Amino acid sequence: MPLERATLVVVWTVTALVVLALLAPLVVTLVVSLSASSVFNLPPPALSFRWYERTLTLRELWPAVRLSVALALVSTAVSLVLGTLCAIALTRASFPGKTTLTTFMVSPLMMPGLVVGVALLSMLRELGLRDAWASLLIGHVVITLPYVTRTVLASLSLFDFTLIDAARTLGYSPARALVKVMVPVLAPAFLTSGLFAFLASLDNYPISIFLVDARNKTLPTLMLQYLEENPDPTIAAISSGLIVFTIVVLLVADRLVGLRRLAEF
Amino acid sequence: MSVAPVAVTAIAPRRAAVDRVAWLALPGVAYLAVGFAVPLALLLVTSVTRDGRLSVAGYAQFLADPFSWTVILNTLRVAFLTTVVCLLAGYPVAFALARARGPLQGVLLAALILPLSVGVVVKAFAWTILLRTDGLVNRALLVSGLVDTPLRLLFTEPGLVLGAANVFLPFMVLPVFSVVKLIDPRLTEAAATLGAGPLRRFVRVTLPLTMPGVIAGVAFVFSMSVSMYVIPTLLMGDRFKTLSILVARSFLFMRDRSLGSTVSVVLLAIAIAVVVTSALLARRWQPER
Numbered sequence: 001m002p003l004e005r006a007t008l009v010v011v012w013t014v015t016a017l018v019v020l021a022l023l024a025p026l027v028v029t030l031v032v033s034l035s036a037s038s039v040f041n042l043p044p045p046a047l048s049f050r051w052y053e054r055t056l057t058l059r060e061l062w063p064a065v066r067l068s069v070a071l072a073l074v075s076t077a078v079s080l081v082l083g084t085l086c087a088i089a090l091t092r093a094s095f096p097g098k099t100t101l102t103t104f105m106v107s108p109l110m111m112p113g114l115v116v117g118v119a120l121l122s123m124l125r126e127l128g129l130r131d132a133w134a135s136l137l138i139g140h141v142v143i144t145l146p147y148v149t150r151t152v153l154a155s156l157s158l159f160d161f162t163l164i165d166a167a168r169t170l171g172y173s174p175a176r177a178l179v180k181v182m183v184p185v186l187a188p189a190f191l192t193s194g195l196f197a198f199l200a201s202l203d204n205y206p207i208s209i210f211l212v213d214a215r216n217k218t219l220p221t222l223m224l225q226y227l228e229e230n231p232d233p234t235i236a237a238i239s240s241g242l243i244v245f246t247i248v249v250l251l252v253a254d255r256l257v258g259l260r261r262l263a264e265f
Numbered sequence: 266m267s268v269a270p271v272a273v274t275a276i277a278p279r280r281a282a283v284d285r286v287a288w289l290a291l292p293g294v295a296y297l298a299v300g301f302a303v304p305l306a307l308l309l310v311t312s313v314t315r316d317g318r319l320s321v322a323g324y325a326q327f328l329a330d331p332f333s334w335t336v337i338l339n340t341l342r343v344a345f346l347t348t349v350v351c352l353l354a355g356y357p358v359a360f361a362l363a364r365a366r367g368p369l370q371g372v373l374l375a376a377l378i379l380p381l382s383v384g385v386v387v388k389a390f391a392w393t394i395l396l397r398t399d400g401l402v403n404r405a406l407l408v409s410g411l412v413d414t415p416l417r418l419l420f421t422e423p424g425l426v427l428g429a430a431n432v433f434l435p436f437m438v439l440p441v442f443s444v445v446k447l448i449d450p451r452l453t454e455a456a457a458t459l460g461a462g463p464l465r466r467f468v469r470v471t472l473p474l475t476m477p478g479v480i481a482g483v484a485f486v487f488s489m490s491v492s493m494y495v496i497p498t499l500l501m502g503d504r505f506k507t508l509s510i511l512v513a514r515s516f517l518f519m520r521d522r523s524l525g526s527t528v529s530v531v532l533l534a535i536a537i538a539v540v541v542t543s544a545l546l547a548r549r550w551q552p553e554r
Contacts, residue, residue: 003464015362017354018354018438026388032394082293082296086293086294090290103540105293112512112532112533113492114509118516122522123304195382203386205385205494206494247379259371263443
């Protein structure tokens, strides 16, 4: 059948091009970061680690990395607790407006980050909160919470709650039955949603830009500032560090839950 | 003795337990109410207040200015084109992903999930290198014979659409893939047995079954493209104005809270319209079970 063969050719050609286009930015960043040249020409004239060495001399960089990682860890932890509780209520309880509430709980994912950032900034300043760390944490939980709620909710909707009753029949206390039965079943959802929540916080620019101050800058805000001030391959070295970090995290996650599971983020 | 009283006592505590479970949602809901809904509501109030009084002057001024319409149209046009590119490129990839087996599927999944997980600042920066006149995109175009002279892509709208579509592509492919993998291949076989040609089989069987995924993907990509800020800043520079860039400029540089909140609400209204429309469409295309 010629039409079907033609379709297959189109499908796989498009797929090959898409894979190339998706990986090209990452490969180019890695190559440029290892180039001895200060202009971004490819292929690099010679290899060197000079841009990596330069990252050590950037005084603002390491505090920004520390701040971003700390923010991502704390906001992910808070979201895992709040999101899981919410997901349990949304699957188990029946109350009016449940569908609307579910939409509301995941809606920050679809709202413009800059607008959320601006709105939060105005409110926090009205309330007199000027601490950058606290403001950033409040803002970051708003974007990490929906990841957890959504994924745990999807996982719970497939969960057979009679298993908990079964565990109780076998002599477990209610709390113990819950932990013993539900936690292993939900573990992949915790890992997947926690991972994407962490990465979303680490990458957030639109909300953070309004909440950072001169002494507390997150990594993305600092990177964009560098790009506007003096774009040299140092930024490629920082980016490469982030890419390698992401690869390592994904390899671990693949070992634990598998890539197919991650695709359902 | 009848069974009924036993059944009643068995059901009664369970009902109470279910109602108590609803309270578990309270911390999370309260959090998003205070940290998300209330700030947005206050922003809306700011946008319709002038000198302490209710006024729509901000909107009247904004909508009367032809420049505003250029900004709105820029935003919607770039978002629309980005979504179309993502759909055209992403739809076939979702099928390839569902068809692939073993290591090939692993490679394809990794090629989607890795770029998805890397930050947008990193990818946008990489695209400023790829789109240069002597960059890889131009070299590929020259080698393939599609163009004779290198194109100017950086700081142009086609370059922006290309870069943005690339960044958002996984958000199109993965939702479509999640429905494609559930399609029973016997359905298209049955249609073939009944004499439907390949095109008819696609339009009548496959396409309707993939619509929930398409709607989710389009809603994702469109809402992200409407509100993107980092990508146009790096790929287009300051001269190109979208609603997001105007929001950032009016708050960060111009210190014009009135204009900023008005533009914010316009952008928010577009985002909410996308969410509501996609929810309505999703309901219409929900597979009957």
